[in-house]
Amino acid sequence: xxxxxxxxxxxxxxxxxxxxxxxxxxxxxxxxxxxxxxxxxxxxxxxxxxxxxxxxxxxxxxxxxxxxxxxxxxxxxxxxxxxxxxxx
Numbered sequence: 001x002x003x004x005x006x007x008x009x010x011x012x013x014x015x016x017x018x019x020x021x022x023x024x025x026x027x028x029x030x031x032x033x034x035x036x037x038x039x040x041x042x043x044x045x046x047x048x049x050x051x052x053x054x055x056x057x058x059x060x061x062x063x064x065x066x067x068x069x070x071x072x073x074x075x076x077x078x079x080x081x082x083x084x085x086x087x088x
Contacts, residue, residue, distance in 0.1 A: 009067055013074025032064035
């Protein structure tokens with residue numbers, strides 16, 4: 001799953017080069033909110049220790065923010081490289 005998540009972050013970062021920054025933030029924020037809502041509806045942990053010490057909602061939000069930061073970093077690096085190649 002880690003490899004799949006890493007590939008998702010890379011591809012999403014590369015594909016978001018031409019998209020406005022605010023739209024990327026808005027889309028990822030909406031995705032995080034939908035994930036929290038769906039998790040509260042469908043995830044029933046067999047014991048409370050799965051998400052300790054912070055809880056399920058914090059774990060989902062934290063994971064979403066880490067993915068957002070990864071997408072923004074890949075977006076920034078690829079955009080900088082692309083602009084550098086255009087100027088040469």
